[in-house]
Amino acid sequence: MLTRILRYVKGYVRIRIRGNSPERFLNLCRYHHIPVWGLEPKGHAYEMYVTIHGVKHLGPILRKTNTRMRILKKYGLPFFLFQHRKRKVFFAGCLGCLALIYVLSLFVWDIQIEGNYKKTDETLLAFLRKEKIACGMRRSEVDCPEIAKMIRKEFEDVIWVSASLEGCRIRIAIKENSDSGEEAEQGAEEKKTGENSEEGTDLIAEKDGVVRKIVVRNGIPQVHEGDQVKKGDLLVSGKVEIKNDSQEITGWQYQHSDADIWMETEQEYEDILNLSYKEKRYEKREKHQIYWKTGKKEYALGSEMKAGKQMEIHSSEVRIGLSKSFQFPISVGIRTMRTYKNIGKTYTQEEFQKILSERFALFQRDLRKKGVQILENNVKIYKDKDNAYARGTLTLLEKCGKERKTEHGNVREND
Incomplete structure (x- = not known):
C-alpha cells in the first residue's frame, strides 16, 4: 500500500516497447536500477509501468537496443496537477478544506461517558456544562485531572474517575459504588450496633410457615425444627441472660443475632390475561x-x-x-x-395457555434466582368470558428472618 501511494505521488506511465531485443532492454533497465513492473507481452511488443524518473533515463538504453517506446497512459499526482493547473478555485477549495479540518481539530466535539449506571449521561453532561466543559471548547483548555477531581467531589457515590483526551473526544470512565444508599445506611447501622453493646437485634418471621431447618451462629434460638410460626413471631433473640453462681439473672447482654432459618411457606399466585387484544x-x-x-x-x-x-x-x-x-x-x-x-383479535385456547405458562415459568425462574425452592405447585389455568387466569398456591422452602431491634424486656420463649 505504501509503495502504491509513493508511486502515485511521484507519478508513473504505462509504456509499450517494440524492437529486436526486448530482453536486452529489460536487462539494461535492471542494471541501471530503473524500476519496471506490470510487464505483459502484447503480440510482438511488451507493455509495462515505469516511473517518471525512470522514463527520463531510457533514451540511451533505447538507442543501444534499437527499440522504440510509446507512452500509452499517464498516472499520478504530477499529471493530475498539470491537467488541472488552470482550476485555481478547485485547489483553493482543497486548501480551504484542509485548513477547516485543522481548525476543527483544535476543538472538542464529543464527550463519551462509560461505566455509569445510577447517574445518567444527561445528569453528568449537565454538570460538566455548568463547569464550562462542553462540546466546542478548545482542546488546549481541557484539564483531565481537574475534570476527574470535580466529578468525584460532586457525586459521592462515584468512587473512581478517569478522564482522557482522545483526538477531539473527551472520554470519561467512572465507577460507582455498588451499594445503594439504603444498604449503606443499613451497614452503618449494623456497624454502630456492633460497637454499642447496649443495643442488639432479633430475627422475626416475615410470613407464616413451618420451620424446617435452623442454624444459629449468634443469638438465642426461640423456635425449633417443625414449629409453626406466624408473621412477626420471634425466631432468634439477641438478648442473652447474665447469671451469677446461684443461677440468678443479674443483667442482660445484647448482641447482633445471626442465623440461617429455612421455612416452608405458601404463596398465592394469580395472573390475569385479557382475551381481547389489538394487533398492528x-x-x-x-x-x-x-x-x-x-x-x-x-x-x-x-x-x-x-x-x-x-x-x-x-x-x-x-x-x-x-x-x-x-x-x-x-x-x-x-x-x-x-x-x-x-385490528381487534381474541386469543385462542392454545395461545392464552402458552402466554400464561411462559409468564409463570418466568415467575418460577425469578424465585429460584433468589434461592427459593419450589416444593409443590398447585397453579392451574382458568377461563371465563373476558379473561384467562392462572391461579393457585405454591409451597416454597425459603430463607426467612427479618432483623428487629431487641426490646429491653423479658423474652418470651416458645414452647
Missing part, C-alpha cells in the same frame, strides 16, 4: 425522510405523514467524522415512517 396491521406504503443535525437544530428533507394516523417511526443516525476520535458536530440520518391499523 402495517400498510405497505412507507415514507423515508433524510435529516441532519447540527447542535440542537434539526433540518429535514421532505414532509412527514399526516397527523392523526397511527404510525411507527424508526431512525438510523450516523455521526460524521474522520475517525472515532475526530467527530464533527454534524449527524446525518434517515427516518422511516410506517402507518398501521389496530
